[in-house]
Amino acid sequence: MPATDEQAQAVMDSFPPFFERTDEDTRRTHERLDVLQVNVGRLCNLACRHCHMDAGPNRTEVMARDTLQACLDVAAGRGFKTLDVTGGAPEMNPDFEWFVREAAARGLDVIVRSNLVVMLDEPYCHLPEVLAELGATVFASLPHYTEKPVEKQRGVHTFDGVIAMLQKLNALGYGRAEGANEDGLVLNLVFNPSGAFLPPDQEALEKEYRAKLAEDYGIVFDHVFAIANNPLGRFGNLLHKTGNLERYMGRLVNAFNPDTVPAMMCRSQLSVGWDGALYDCDFNQAAGLPCKNGLTIAELAADPALPLARDIAFGNHCYACTAGAGSS
Numbered sequence: 001m002p003a004t005d006e007q008a009q010a011v012m013d014s015f016p017p018f019f020e021r022t023d024e025d026t027r028r029t030h031e032r033l034d035v036l037q038v039n040v041g042r043l044c045n046l047a048c049r050h051c052h053m054d055a056g057p058n059r060t061e062v063m064a065r066d067t068l069q070a071c072l073d074v075a076a077g078r079g080f081k082t083l084d085v086t087g088g089a090p091e092m093n094p095d096f097e098w099f100v101r102e103a104a105a106r107g108l109d110v111i112v113r114s115n116l117v118v119m120l121d122e123p124y125c126h127l128p129e130v131l132a133e134l135g136a137t138v139f140a141s142l143p144h145y146t147e148k149p150v151e152k153q154r155g156v157h158t159f160d161g162v163i164a165m166l167q168k169l170n171a172l173g174y175g176r177a178e179g180a181n182e183d184g185l186v187l188n189l190v191f192n193p194s195g196a197f198l199p200p201d202q203e204a205l206e207k208e209y210r211a212k213l214a215e216d217y218g219i220v221f222d223h224v225f226a227i228a229n230n231p232l233g234r235f236g237n238l239l240h241k242t243g244n245l246e247r248y249m250g251r252l253v254n255a256f257n258p259d260t261v262p263a264m265m266c267r268s269q270l271s272v273g274w275d276g277a278l279y280d281c282d283f284n285q286a287a288g289l290p291c292k293n294g295l296t297i298a299e300l301a302a303d304p305a306l307p308l309a310r311d312i313a314f315g316n317h318c319y320a321c322t323a324g325a326g327s328s
Helices: 003-013 065-077 098-106 125-134 147-154 158-171 202-217 234-241 245-254 258-263 283-289 297-302 317-322
Strands: 035-037 081-086 109-116 137-141 186-190 221-227 269-272
Touching: 003 245, 003 317, 035 065, 035 283, 065 081, 065 098, 065 297, 081 098, 098 109, 098 125, 125 158, 137 158, 147 317, 158 186, 158 202, 186 202, 202 221, 221 258, 221 283, 234 245, 245 317, 283 317
Parallel strands: 035 081, 035 269, 081 109, 109 137, 137 186, 186 221
Antiparallel strands: none
């Protein structure tokens, strides 16, 4: 491990262990899990500053077809309700369309987490129609409703593309599920702060987004989710490089909210890495902290008797999920 990584880890470890903020019940998953989250690769068309996975155009890790098949078999065969597909840009996995179609055919609710701009160009520009056909829920990353902060995080020439794709999704019927058409296609937006601070009140932020996007671009959506940046990956490296890691961790620790612990996402889901390794959440993937049972998705698919419930692996990056109103 490079010295800088060791130094950053020392800063993280200097705070009270997150494990001590949990109790016997919250140190273990529920007996029944609802969500199988699948990271289908680190490849991405963008290299966002806040990306905890350190995804980007130069990453080569992509989930293989046989591993995707194992994910489908476990999701459909072990009682999961939802398949949550993420990346990188998940659309860049060459088997992405096959994967989401197979998931929908098996009766799973499909969530796709997208930066949206990837679907502007070939060979991905037909995917909005595919997602609409399948009734998939879209979680779209939109760090702000104005150009400057978005392009600060995601790079130049990204804001206009996101707006254009949101308008296309609206034209396909997305973003009205909470309105008159309760059976509509769900479009949720995800806000991440642009720096080393916590997100604002989610309800107030949603009202602000709703008003500004409707007024300026005629865009509608269902909900905004305000997510605290996790001090891992590219964002964690930036914090450490600029000398802000200790200050940011202090903010997370001081904002710890015990009421958020029982609802942590790790308690109701299983997360699969691009290589089939199992994790309690996507953040643990970024931290290189696998499930304590040491299993792979292939082993779960091969042996239906293996239990899904497990003890959870915690690290101090978990404070990001339990600060303020929580990020689960």
